[in-house]
Amino acid sequence: MSTWKTLFLQDSASPLMEHLTLFHDHTILILILITILVSQMLLSMLLNKLSHRFLLEGQLIETIWTILPAIILILIALPSLRLLYILDEINNPSITIKIIGHQWYWSYEYSDYKNIEFDSYMIPTKELNSFNFRLLEVDNRTPFPYKTQIRLLVTSADVIHSWTVPSMGIKIDSTPGRLNQANLIANRSSIFFGQCSEICGANHSFMPIILESIKPNLFLNWIISKT
Amino acid sequence: MSNGNGNDKPVRSLEDPNFKTCLQDARFQNQNATKWCFTMFVDFHKCERLLGEGSDCCGQFKKVYRAICPNEWVQKWEEQIEEGNFPVDLPEKRNK
Numbered sequence: 001m002s003t004w005k006t007l008f009l010q011d012s013a014s015p016l017m018e019h020l021t022l023f024h025d026h027t028i029l030i031l032i033l034i035t036i037l038v039s040q041m042l043l044s045m046l047l048n049k050l051s052h053r054f055l056l057e058g059q060l061i062e063t064i065w066t067i068l069p070a071i072i073l074i075l076i077a078l079p080s081l082r083l084l085y086i087l088d089e090i091n092n093p094s095i096t097i098k099i100i101g102h103q104w105y106w107s108y109e110y111s112d113y114k115n116i117e118f119d120s121y122m123i124p125t126k127e128l129n130s131f132n133f134r135l136l137e138v139d140n141r142t143p144f145p146y147k148t149q150i151r152l153l154v155t156s157a158d159v160i161h162s163w164t165v166p167s168m169g170i171k172i173d174s175t176p177g178r179l180n181q182a183n184l185i186a187n188r189s190s191i192f193f194g195q196c197s198e199i200c201g202a203n204h205s206f207m208p209i210i211l212e213s214i215k216p217n218l219f220l221n222w223i224i225s226k227t
Numbered sequence: 228m229s230n231g232n233g234n235d236k237p238v239r240s241l242e243d244p245n246f247k248t249c250l251q252d253a254r255f256q257n258q259n260a261t262k263w264c265f266t267m268f269v270d271f272h273k274c275e276r277l278l279g280e281g282s283d284c285c286g287q288f289k290k291v292y293r294a295i296c297p298n299e300w301v302q303k304w305e306e307q308i309e310e311g312n313f314p315v316d317l318p319e320k321r322n323k
């Protein structure tokens with residue numbers, strides 16, 4: 001269901017997404033200021049009688065409106081670059097999760113300790129309970145411990161997919177023949193939803209992702225209980 | 228519940244070195260980890276052929292490639308080694 005909140009970024013659950021949200025707000029603020037300034041100028045141009053016969057040039061104002069945009073661009077570019085490098089960092093992970101995109105489901109492999117593999121298919125609408133989310137529910141959720149550094153390795157078995165979880169600030173291409181590395185950490189226990197974000201064929205819309213962040217020892221129990 | 232290290236104690240925490248995944252490798256710092264995975268796989272097989280199968284020294288390579296390589300890739304490469312069309316020249320197998 002579409003609500004007003006879908007217009008905004010999702011509530012963040014990882015430090016990376018906090019940063020991304022702050023950067024988004026910072027940039028949007030600058031954008032709004034520029035839009036207001038430009039509309040004010042346009043409006044005053046339209047409503048002006050232009051009756052100043054001797055106004056042909058203004059060195060000072062021209063210098064200012066050349067330099068000012070450059071400064072504004074720097075104010076956007078520097079935090080953006082900083083964030084880019086922070087997002088790239090892998091901080092001594094405790095577990096590795098391998099994610100493989102297929103037409104049209106995701107499969108996951110945990111092979112640090114044992115070799116655990118499972119597929120994660122969407123639950124079709126007619127099998128849903130009344131409290132489930134349509135097109136977002138999967139049969140096998142992906143558990144991981146919260147407040148733990150996790151290495152994600154994303155690849156594909158057929159075409160390009162994109163593994164995306166907005167509240168975690170992760171969107172990473174799943175490309176056949178290539179392994180992409182990303183970092184995942186959750187602040188709290190919760191369930192996070194995502195969808196494939198690269199048009200990958202007929203059922204592109206029907207390969208959702210559910211991450212379930214749980215207590216580390218519950219996660220260990222899950223690993224141990226798996227055969 | 229063997230983990231290749233010969234240590235079969237039950238794990239208690241995610242920080243347990245037996246449970247913990249491999250560290251980042253300073254030689255492979257890219258987001259693209261394809262080459263890291265492949266190199267580790269090749270190194271393991273070179274190691275086993277030079278030092279003999281089941282050598283303790285090769286365990287680390289195996290741990291890394293098992294942790295980071297998709298199982299499907301490993302399967303494919305092992306088949307290629309079996310059939311003799313693996314793209315990297317490996318040393319001759321040591322006779323025991």
Ligand SMILES: [Cu+2]
Binds near residue numbers: 101160198
């Ligand atoms: Cu897809």
